Amino acid sequence: xxxxxxSERWISVIALTGLFACTGCADAAKLVQETEKGGVVTxxxxxxxxxxxxxxxRLEALELITKKCGTGYSIVREGEAQSYRSISGTxxxxxxxxxxxxxxxxxxxxxA
Numbered sequence: 001x002x003x004x005x006x007s008e009r010w011i012s013v014i015a016l017t018g019l020f021a022c023t024g025c026a027d028a029a030k031l032v033q034e035t036e037k038g039g040v041v042t043x044x045x046x047x048x049x050x051x052x053x054x055x056x057x058r059l060e061a062l063e064l065i066t067k068k069c070g071t072g073y074s075i076v077r078e079g080e081a082q083s084y085r086s087i088s089g090t091x092x093x094x095x096x097x098x099x100x101x102x103x104x105x106x107x108x109x110x111x112a
Contacts, residue, residue, distance in 0.1 A: 029060035031068065032081075038073070038108040041065055042081045045103050052080075052103035061105055069109035077106040 029043040041064050045055035052058065065073050081104035 028057040029064055031064050032104075034068070038076070038106070039065075039068060040081075040104055040106045042102040042104045045101055047101065052078075055103070058103070061103075065105065065107050069107070072110035073107045074110065075105055076108050079104060 027044075029041060031039055032042050033040040041061045043052075043055060043057035043061040045052040045057065049055070081102040
């Protein structure tokens with residue numbers, strides 16, 4: 001009985017960890033400012049993994065722009081966007097500060 005209860009707890013912990021991981025990914029690329037003629041999309045990147053241009057989230061950001069514009073778009077400006085810091089810690093004594101860097105794409109829809 002005790003073993004069953006212990007394994008149920010571990011399953012719950014694993015499920016919650018997976019949920020938090022997926023929730024973080026859902027925010028990888030997002031439309032942060034929207035106007036009738038365009039907007040701004042930001043996405044996560046890591047400098048040590050190819051920077052903003054090689055980030056897999058760049059494609060997600062471009063898909064958001066395509067979804068918004070439909071008929072085409074122009075990138076007006078791009079650069080590092082305001083980032084945020086979070087505290088990570090999975091085990092006691094391993095806490096640390098993680099800086100999540102974001103890249104921004106300001107775009108204008110064609111025909112707008």
